[in-house]
Amino acid sequence: MPMYFAPMEGLTDDIFRRAHKACFAGVDKYFIPFVAPTQHCVFMPKEKTALLPENNQGLYAVPQVLTKNVEYFLWAAREMRDMGYPEVNLNIGCPSPTVTTKGKGSGMLKDPESLQYFLDDIFSRSPLPISVKTRIGYDSPDEWPRLLEILKHYPMLELIIHPRTRSEQYRGDVHPDAFALAAENVSCPLVYNGNLFTAADFQAIQAQYPAVSLMAGRGAMTNPALFQEAAGGEKLSIPQLRTFIDTLYHGYAARYDQSVIIGRMRDVLKMLALGFEDSKKPLKAICKARTLDAQHLAIEQLLSLPLKETPAFGDT
Numbered sequence: 001m002p003m004y005f006a007p008m009e010g011l012t013d014d015i016f017r018r019a020h021k022a023c024f025a026g027v028d029k030y031f032i033p034f035v036a037p038t039q040h041c042v043f044m045p046k047e048k049t050a051l052l053p054e055n056n057q058g059l060y061a062v063p064q065v066l067t068k069n070v071e072y073f074l075w076a077a078r079e080m081r082d083m084g085y086p087e088v089n090l091n092i093g094c095p096s097p098t099v100t101t102k103g104k105g106s107g108m109l110k111d112p113e114s115l116q117y118f119l120d121d122i123f124s125r126s127p128l129p130i131s132v133k134t135r136i137g138y139d140s141p142d143e144w145p146r147l148l149e150i151l152k153h154y155p156m157l158e159l160i161i162h163p164r165t166r167s168e169q170y171r172g173d174v175h176p177d178a179f180a181l182a183a184e185n186v187s188c189p190l191v192y193n194g195n196l197f198t199a200a201d202f203q204a205i206q207a208q209y210p211a212v213s214l215m216a217g218r219g220a221m222t223n224p225a226l227f228q229e230a231a232g233g234e235k236l237s238i239p240q241l242r243t244f245i246d247t248l249y250h251g252y253a254a255r256y257d258q259s260v261i262i263g264r265m266r267d268v269l270k271m272l273a274l275g276f277e278d279s280k281k282p283l284k285a286i287c288k289a290r291t292l293d294a295q296h297l298a299i300e301q302l303l304s305l306p307l308k309e310t311p312a313f314g315d316t
């Protein structure tokens with residue numbers, strides 16, 4: 001079963017992706033957090049860093065575009081093709097208000113007719129095969145049948161479905177019926193994304209949908225060995241986690257100054273801490289640390305704790 005690391009803006013940057021690939025097995029594709037092209041037709045420095053092929057060497061990375069403008073999409077896709085990427089992903093799922101109020105991300109689901117025109121254009125003119133990452137509606141899952149009716153007509157490389165609406169953000173249960181409807185009606189390859197927190201969660205979806213690929217985000221941030229475990233490999237161990245944290249730290253230290261290193265490491269460590277028993281104290285120390293020494297001490301505190309039997313994002 002193909003397995004994908006979900007894009008997570010602010011977390012799964014190029015340094016994170018390379019460190020993860022160096023330390024853990026099981027990921028077939030790493031999705032790069034979105035770039036949002038504008039009329040200026042330049043990538044922002046942060047976007048450039050994320051996309052540079054040399055920053056994604058040794059792993060299969062998929063660039064993602066967030067826009068409602070056909071020409072901006074096509075410009076970004078051409079740039080990505082020229083960089084050597086074999087595919088591009090369209091984000092019509094982002095629920096962030098700063099994105100949706102501009103009619104982008106899951107804001108595009110609010111107006112199915114405009115979405116259809118947009119898809120008509122990009123699918124007929126894109127220089128690269130396109131996959132789409134979507135939610136099942138803006139306000140209500142009742143919107144899904146109509147959206148699916150539109151989405152199913154395009155020659156998508158893959159359709160990645162996070163079966164929640166925009167208003168549900170990342171909270172609560174997913175809607176398995178909505179995914180089932182897609183599995184019955186769509187002929188392109190499907191990818192399931194949402195609340196895959198343990199290897200058993202992967203196996204349950206695989207048993208139900210043997211042909212579907214699986215994408216995980218938060219679960220893999222808390223247990224970076226999740227994919228390797230789901231593939232039948234080793235469970236997360238402290239030595240492997242220590243190597244990962246060291247690799248990540250050295251990656252950040254080679255590029256950033258102290259305050260950025262601390263910030264980047266803190267965001268990752270906060271997710272990792274959820275995989276440990278009784279991690280309240282080191283978590284507090286991680287959040288408070290303002291120097292590398294203090295952060296290092298907090299990391300040692302964390303790594304001295306036992307890992308949860310099944311480290312999982314969802315049980316916190």
Ligand SMILES: Cc1cc2nc3c(=O)[nH]c(=O)nc-3n(C[C@H](O)[C@H](O)[C@H](O)COP(=O)(O)O)c2cc1C
Nearest residue numbers: 006007008009033034091162194195196216217218
């Ligand atoms: C902090 C954060 C940043 C995210 N950034 C992106 C992004 O750049 N592009 C995207 O398509 N989804 C993004 N997502 C959504 C995830 O890719 C994924 O769909 C979501 O976390 C649900 O999967 P999970 O239950 O496995 O975490 C983000 C989610 C979070 C929590």
